[in-house]
Amino acid sequence: METVNKLGRxxxxxxxxxxxxxxxxxxxxxNLANEVVVTHDGEQALDYIYCRGEYKLRSGxxxxxxxxxxxxxxxxxxxxxxxxxxDAKLKMIPVVVLTSSREERDMVSSYQLGVNxxxxxxxxxxxxxxxxxxxGAFWAVINEPPPGSARK
Amino acid sequence: MINxxxxxDGANVLKGKSALSTPLSPIQCYGxxxxxxxxxxxxxxxxxRFELRNISPFLxxxxxxxxxxxxxxxxxxxxxxxxxxxxxxxxxxxxxxFTGSDLxxxxxxxxxxxxxxxxxxxxxxxxxxxxxxxxxxEMAERIKQQASLLNLTHDSIFVRNMDFVITYWxxxxxxxxxxxxxxxxxxxxxxxxxxVFSTPLDDINTELLRSGRWEGELRRTTANSIQIVVAARWSxxxxxxxxxxxxxxxxxxxxxxxxxxxEIQALNQELAKRSSELEAMNKELEAFAYTxxxxxxxxxxxxxxxxxxxxxTAASILADQTSRRYMTxxxxxxxxxxxxxxxxxxxxxxxRAETRKSLVNxxxxxxxxxxxxxxxxxxxxxxxxxxxLPEFYGDRSMxxxxxxxxxxxxxxxxxxxxxxxxxxxxxxxSRGEMAVFVRDNGIGFDMKxxxxxxxVFQRLxxxxxxxxxxxxxxxxQRIIHRHGGKVWAEGAVDKGATFYFQLSxxxxxxxxx
Numbered sequence: 001m002e003t004v005n006k007l008g009r010x011x012x013x014x015x016x017x018x019x020x021x022x023x024x025x026x027x028x029x030x031n032l033a034n035e036v037v038v039t040h041d042g043e044q045a046l047d048y049i050y051c052r053g054e055y056k057l058r059s060g061x062x063x064x065x066x067x068x069x070x071x072x073x074x075x076x077x078x079x080x081x082x083x084x085x086x087d088a089k090l091k092m093i094p095v096v097v098l099t100s101s102r103e104e105r106d107m108v109s110s111y112q113l114g115v116n117x118x119x120x121x122x123x124x125x126x127x128x129x130x131x132x133x134x135x136g137a138f139w140a141v142i143n144e145p146p147p148g149s150a151r152k
Numbered sequence: 153m154i155n156x157x158x159x160x161d162g163a164n165v166l167k168g169k170s171a172l173s174t175p176l177s178p179i180q181c182y183g184x185x186x187x188x189x190x191x192x193x194x195x196x197x198x199x200x201r202f203e204l205r206n207i208s209p210f211l212x213x214x215x216x217x218x219x220x221x222x223x224x225x226x227x228x229x230x231x232x233x234x235x236x237x238x239x240x241x242x243x244x245x246x247x248x249x250f251t252g253s254d255l256x257x258x259x260x261x262x263x264x265x266x267x268x269x270x271x272x273x274x275x276x277x278x279x280x281x282x283x284x285x286x287x288x289x290e291m292a293e294r295i296k297q298q299a300s301l302l303n304l305t306h307d308s309i310f311v312r313n314m315d316f317v318i319t320y321w322x323x324x325x326x327x328x329x330x331x332x333x334x335x336x337x338x339x340x341x342x343x344x345x346x347x348v349f350s351t352p353l354d355d356i357n358t359e360l361l362r363s364g365r366w367e368g369e370l371r372r373t374t375a376n377s378i379q380i381v382v383a384a385r386w387s388x389x390x391x392x393x394x395x396x397x398x399x400x401x402x403x404x405x406x407x408x409x410x411x412x413x414x415e416i417q418a419l420n421q422e423l424a425k426r427s428s429e430l431e432a433m434n435k436e437l438e439a440f441a442y443t444x445x446x447x448x449x450x451x452x453x454x455x456x457x458x459x460x461x462x463x464x465t466a467a468s469i470l471a472d473q474t475s476r477r478y479m480t481x482x483x484x485x486x487x488x489x490x491x492x493x494x495x496x497x498x499x500x501x502x503x504r505a506e507t508r509k510s511l512v513n514x515x516x517x518x519x520x521x522x523x524x525x526x527x528x529x530x531x532x533x534x535x536x537x538x539x540x541l542p543e544f545y546g547d548r549s550m551x552x553x554x555x556x557x558x559x560x561x562x563x564x565x566x567x568x569x570x571x572x573x574x575x576x577x578x579x580x581x582s583r584g585e586m587a588v589f590v591r592d593n594g595i596g597f598d599m600k601x602x603x604x605x606x607x608v609f610q611r612l613x614x615x616x617x618x619x620x621x622x623x624x625x626x627x628x629q630r631i632i633h634r635h636g637g638k639v640w641a642e643g644a645v646d647k648g649a650t651f652y653f654q655l656s657x658x659x660x661x662x663x664x665x
Contacts (some may be wrong), residue, residue, distance in 0.1 A: 016450060022457040071446050100449040102497070103441075123449055123490035124483075125456040 008034050009035045009150045010138045011063035013080065014098075015072050023067075026132035032140055037063065042075025046083060049090060061150040063111070065139035070099040070106060078109060085114040092146035094139055104133040176221065184221035185228035186319075188213035193236045200241070209258070210237050214261055217453035218268035226265040232260050307334045308382070308403045314396055316340045328382070328405055330375030346373040356386075361396065364388045369406070380407045436505065439555055441500045448493050456486045457642055474655070487620075492609070495623035499608065502630050507547040514541035514588065517548070518576050521555040530565045532572060543585050544655045557624040558590040558651050565594035565649065579652075591650040596643040 047053035070077035192213035210233040217229030303323035311320035322331040348371040380646035384403040384653040566572035610620040636656035
């Protein structure tokens with residue numbers, strides 16, 4: 001479990017610890033790995049975003065980007081996305097769906113809910129690393145996040 | 153068609169007949185009396201000229217008046233005759249002073265008038281009775297004739313009164329219910345036939361009184377205790393005073409019809425159940441595909457990822473050629489597994505997706521597909537022969553996938569040829585339907601294995617010589633089957649291959665059907 005008060009620019013919502021490890025590995029190259037806050041299910045992610053539960057004491061800044069898996073324990077990714085995008089205070093946070101699912105209905109629902117990007121995790125590690133690097137670089141470094149976001 | 157109700161309307165028939173002999177009007181009655189008395193007076197005065205004073209003309213006048221004019225005429229003739237006779241022929245003449253000696257004359261006249269009237273009445277009575285008897289006979293004969301006509305119909309017809317007592321029962325009723333007329337007539341129809349009404353009897357009666365008719369289904373039991381369903385039509389007959397008098401029922405047996413109806417209903421329910429089961433199965437399949445898509449990829453990603461990481465951390469140990477080869481094989485296998493999963497998923501998607509049919513110009517579609525495939529054949533000088541193709545009703549994007557798969561196969565398997573040739577055309581297939589073919593001069597195949605061609609992940613060549621997962625032709629077959637068509641192949645080793653497909657949605661056929 002990450003330290004409760006840790007502040008990061010990237011919120012990663014991923015239940016698979018191996019995927020977490022591989023993602024962090026990929027982000028190391030851009031020195032972004034220690035900017036990542038990892039939550040392991042939808043409920044924890046929402047707790048983080050709303051500063052409640054175990055994240056009650058964190059400072060109220062929003063992450064610069066949320067990397068969201070769809071298949072999650074407790075509250076699934078689609079529900080998390082729905083809550084974020086239907087909350088006036090949160091809907092500006094860029095959300096990138098990062099999933100294994102190439103199913104059309106998942107893409108359609110995500111875009112209908114207002115996702116900012118939809119990325120299918122490549123099976124090949126090189127492609128995976130490249131995809132994650134580019135995502136991290138773009139959303140956490142190149143992109144100017146909305147006001148109220150965590151900054152370096 | 154005779155109206156059965158009319159046929160039994162005996163009372164009306166009788167009334168119509170008797171109306172023919174109408175009695176004389178009062179004026180006619182009194183006219184007869186006055187004329188006959190005037191005639192008698194004239195005759196009496198004439199006879200007196202010859203010194204013959206006679207009473208007989210007046211007796212004749214009374215007789216005539218009584219016979220032809222009835223009792224009223226007789227009375228008038230009696231009074232007029234008595235007064236005339238007394239005035240003209242009894243001393244003192246031309247006076248109306250009556251004395252006791254006139255009484256015998258009056259009594260004589262009166263007795264005569266009475267006698268004649270009585271005779272006349274008796275005669276009329278006898279005549280009337282005779283006529284009535286005759287009419288009754290005639291009517292009975294008519295009814296008998298009409299009843300025998302009703303016996304000709306196969307419909308069951310019976311008449312019952314308002315207390316359900318059967319008064320007429322035709323041959324059809326006997327055939328349907330098994331009771332002969334002599335057993336049925338006089339019985340309560342409800343009890344005899346164990347009638348079960350589908351609507352309350354009160355409602356039926358209300359309808360009958362309102363419109364004079366009722367139609368509906370009744371459950372009954374025949375003489376042989378067989379339960380039947382009949383479609384019954386009731387007609388209400390009213391008597392002279394307009395009161396409901398009888399009901400005529402025609403009915404026919406619809407038991408078999410009802411049974412079939414129920415069978416169809418049961419089949420429909422079964423069908424609905426099956427289709428909802430199928431829907432549930434489809435949902436399950438979708439969930440399965442989703443799981444495959446999501447959960448099978450993750451371990452692959454991990455194998456690939458950790459192998460790479462291992463390569464980094466153990467670079468010095470894995471530096472030799474063998475280790476590097478092993479690593480390459482692991483990573484290639486992962487890649488291959490990934491594309492197998494992707495192919496399987498898109499294959500299952502074809503089975504699940506709805507087809508959106510429209511008129512598709514195949515010639516145009518082939519051109520598009522060829523343009524796309526050309527990039528695959530880059531650097532090779534493929535000769536394309538494209539004929540004009542028919543138009544089909546089908547799902548455009550699916551048919552496009554069919555062509556892409558067939559053309560890319562053709563390109564792939566002509567790779568060893570110096571001068572590859574690919575021909576797309578159409579021929580008249582079996583039953584006169586157009587079949588589209590894709591022919592190449594590639595490496596071909598042994599007809600021995602023709603049945604394996606269209607199987608999922610079935611391949612006739614090693615992955616080393618020709619890449620691919622073996623899903624292409626299975627996809628083609630699934631799409632063509634979803635269009636109600638068929639697909640087949642001909643070929644020989646080293647002599648090229650021809651793939652045919654036929655669609656049931658051929659434009660001409662579509663227009664004719």
